[in-house]
Amino acid sequence: MSHEKGNLSIHSENIFPIIKKWLYSDHDIFIRELVSNGSDAILKLKKLVAMGEASVPENTQYKIQVILDEKNKIIKVCDNGIGMTGEEVKKYINQIAFSGAEDFLEKYKDKMDKDQIIGHFGLGFYSAFMVAEKVQIDTLSYQENAAPVRWICTGGTEYEMEDSDRSERGTTITLYVGEEGKEFLNEYKLRQILEKYCGFMPVEIYLETVQEKDKEEKEEPKPINDPHPLWLKHPNDCTEEEYKAFYRKVFMDFNEPLFWIHLNMDYPFNLKGILYFPKLKNEFDTIEGKIKLFNNQVFVADNIKEVIPEFLLLLKGTLDCPDLPLNVSRSFLQNDGYVTKISNYITKKVADKLTSLYKNQKDDYIKYWDDIHPFIKYGALREPKFYEKVKDIIIYKTINGDYVTLKEYLERNESKHKDKVFYVTDERQQAQYIKLFKDNNMEAVILNSNIDNPFISHIEMHESGISFNRIDADISEHLKAEDDKKDEAENKALQEKLEKIFKDNLNNQELKVQVENLKSENVSAMILLSEQSRRMEEMSKMFGGMNIPNMFPKEQTLVLNKNNKLIQTIAEKADAEEHKELIQMLCEQVYDLAMLSHEPLDSEAMNKFIDRSNLLLSKVAQF
Numbered sequence: 001m002s003h004e005k006g007n008l009s010i011h012s013e014n015i016f017p018i019i020k021k022w023l024y025s026d027h028d029i030f031i032r033e034l035v036s037n038g039s040d041a042i043l044k045l046k047k048l049v050a051m052g053e054a055s056v057p058e059n060t061q062y063k064i065q066v067i068l069d070e071k072n073k074i075i076k077v078c079d080n081g082i083g084m085t086g087e088e089v090k091k092y093i094n095q096i097a098f099s100g101a102e103d104f105l106e107k108y109k110d111k112m113d114k115d116q117i118i119g120h121f122g123l124g125f126y127s128a129f130m131v132a133e134k135v136q137i138d139t140l141s142y143q144e145n146a147a148p149v150r151w152i153c154t155g156g157t158e159y160e161m162e163d164s165d166r167s168e169r170g171t172t173i174t175l176y177v178g179e180e181g182k183e184f185l186n187e188y189k190l191r192q193i194l195e196k197y198c199g200f201m202p203v204e205i206y207l208e209t210v211q212e213k214d215k216e217e218k219e220e221p222k223p224i225n226d227p228h229p230l231w232l233k234h235p236n237d238c239t240e241e242e243y244k245a246f247y248r249k250v251f252m253d254f255n256e257p258l259f260w261i262h263l264n265m266d267y268p269f270n271l272k273g274i275l276y277f278p279k280l281k282n283e284f285d286t287i288e289g290k291i292k293l294f295n296n297q298v299f300v301a302d303n304i305k306e307v308i309p310e311f312l313l314l315l316k317g318t319l320d321c322p323d324l325p326l327n328v329s330r331s332f333l334q335n336d337g338y339v340t341k342i343s344n345y346i347t348k349k350v351a352d353k354l355t356s357l358y359k360n361q362k363d364d365y366i367k368y369w370d371d372i373h374p375f376i377k378y379g380a381l382r383e384p385k386f387y388e389k390v391k392d393i394i395i396y397k398t399i400n401g402d403y404v405t406l407k408e409y410l411e412r413n414e415s416k417h418k419d420k421v422f423y424v425t426d427e428r429q430q431a432q433y434i435k436l437f438k439d440n441n442m443e444a445v446i447l448n449s450n451i452d453n454p455f456i457s458h459i460e461m462h463e464s465g466i467s468f469n470r471i472d473a474d475i476s477e478h479l480k481a482e483d484d485k486k487d488e489a490e491n492k493a494l495q496e497k498l499e500k501i502f503k504d505n506l507n508n509q510e511l512k513v514q515v516e517n518l519k520s521e522n523v524s525a526m527i528l529l530s531e532q533s534r535r536m537e538e539m540s541k542m543f544g545g546m547n548i549p550n551m552f553p554k555e556q557t558l559v560l561n562k563n564n565k566l567i568q569t570i571a572e573k574a575d576a577e578e579h580k581e582l583i584q585m586l587c588e589q590v591y592d593l594a595m596l597s598h599e600p601l602d603s604e605a606m607n608k609f610i611d612r613s614n615l616l617l618s619k620v621a622q623f
């Protein structure tokens with residue numbers, strides 16, 4: 001075939017269905033697009049006035065009005081911005097995907113901060129056809145002697161242009177709303193979407209209804225938006241009360257936030273915003289954050305995880321990234337280098353803030369810990385860079401009520417148990433073990449939330465040599481009396497003897513028995529539960545679906561304390577036939593007591609335990 005070069009052609013008849021169906025997923029964004037165009041038009045005019053290239057009457061109040069005429073099914077968006085000449089309408093409106101914004105920026109590129117203008121693609125206006133059957137533009141350019149122009153289109157490829165009766169500078173877009181957009185002909189709904197998308201746009205926006213306009217006495221109208229959101233103010237100029245009020249207003253949360261981070265970056269990219277650390281309502285709260293993403297004060301979406309590191313979605317906040325395109329697909333964002341930079345920057349800022357709190361306001365940091373630890377731990381799990389930055393400021397509450405870092409804990413317990421962390425998951429249930437620890441001057445930390453299980457596995461994986469053991473998983477050498485190893489053969493014989501006594505009397509040959517010489521004489525026995533098998537079981541429960549009984553059989557060990565009078569008596573008297581019945585009762589009682597301080601007994605075991613306790617007591621009472 002001979003070589004050929006050419007231009008691809010687009011049939012304009014085909015473009016409308018595409019715009020209507022695929023360009024924007026939510027119909028309600030038509031309001032965002034039209035109000036943004038009005039806001040752009042006003043900002044352009046302001047710029048020209050500032051440069052001396054246009055003049056407006058003194059005390060001009062720039063504003064956008066959205067007027068709802070429910071009865072006639074009309075929504076109007078009016079601005080008093082730059083307006084368009086007939087030529088400009090032909091160029092920017094008739095040529096789809098030809099953006100006047102880009103044109104304007106090109107012309108004034110040296111004098112204009114490009115981040116202020118919202119439009120880029122030259123498509124936004126056409127989103128009006130997602131809700132309207134017919135769209136009319138009436139516009140008058142700021143230019144001297146410009147004539148007002150009317151443009152009408154009914155959603156096909158034909159348009160009409162004629163003279164307009166508009167007498168004031170600016171543009172009115174009139175939407176004759178069709179079936180597809182009738183939900184927006186409701187004042188409440190319209191206010192809701194205006195507040196959602198335009199709540200912080202830089203120009204005052206008023207919502208009016210035709211009925212209101214006809215009323216004689218009108219209240220002083222209030223704009224629906226706050227044109228000067230707090231995130232744009234310099235952090236040094238913001239007061240604590242302002243931050244709190246902004247939080248209440250935006251997130252409707254009347255609990256005060258714990259603290260916040262004000263992001264204020266101009267170079268090498270533009271990013272402004274405020275991230276709040278919310279207070280958890282109670283310790284079992286699942287954290288539900290919300291990060292609102294804005295582009296130049298125009299709301300884009302909540303919780304876009306392609307831009308914001310996922311763990312930050314547990315916070316509440318607003319982020320304004322003017323360099324992000326408003327309507328590109330999310331998969332594009334995922335691969336965008338700029339997005340990665342933003343994400344890294346935010347992660348770093350959050351880690352820095354936490355570190356500075358830890359270093360400079362330790363008491364506050366500790367006070368906040370219960371509320372912020374799930375966030376920090378989740379962040380550490382999800383984001384290796386975050387983990388590296390915060391790992392030295394992760395603190396642990398000990399059974400004595402103070403807070404330590406992992407390093408501090410390991411250092412001060414090094415002589416007792418090197419590289420080993422003992423922890424408690426339920427202070428009430430494990431009270432016996434805690435007492436044993438306290439009596440022996442030992443220290444354990446409290447890790448009682450859902451995130452702790454995966455979190456400690458994460459630490460074990462990343463900090464070589466360190467292991468976490470629940471307080472009932474292992475007996476520290478430190479709990480044992482020193483003379484334990486005095487006679488190996490004697491010890492072995494006693495171990496075998498007690499093992500047999502308990503296995504036989506409990507009628508359980510599988511039972512694991514371990515004889516130890518514990519410092520605390522009062523403890524007859526305790527149960528140890530293998531750390532690994534317990535964790536496996538908890539994990540499978542947490543992720544659900546794997547509730548096959550005995551999938552991870554509990555690896556329990558009954559530890560008998562040979563330093564305890566009762567155990568010594570059992571060992572001595574077990575062979576005597578006349579004590580057979582009593583020995584069996586005592587073995588069962590010792591086992592149940594050990595179990596009781598480990599987990600609740602099931603109802604059958606509990607009944608037996610109570611009956612046996614009564615029997616034993618009545619035997620004791622025969623004195």
Ligand SMILES: Nc1ncnc2c1ncn2[C@@H]1O[C@H](COP(=O)(O)OP(=O)(O)OP(=O)(O)O)[C@@H](O)[C@H]1O
Binds near residue numbers: 033037084092171
């Ligand atoms: N209210 C208005 N006042 C003045 N000019 C307007 C107005 N609305 C639209 N225009 C002109 O029409 C052009 C096309 O608008 P459109 O909304 O389709 O695209 P855009 O705003 O440039 O980009 P985007 O697709 O990102 O919104 C604008 O760039 C602007 O020049």
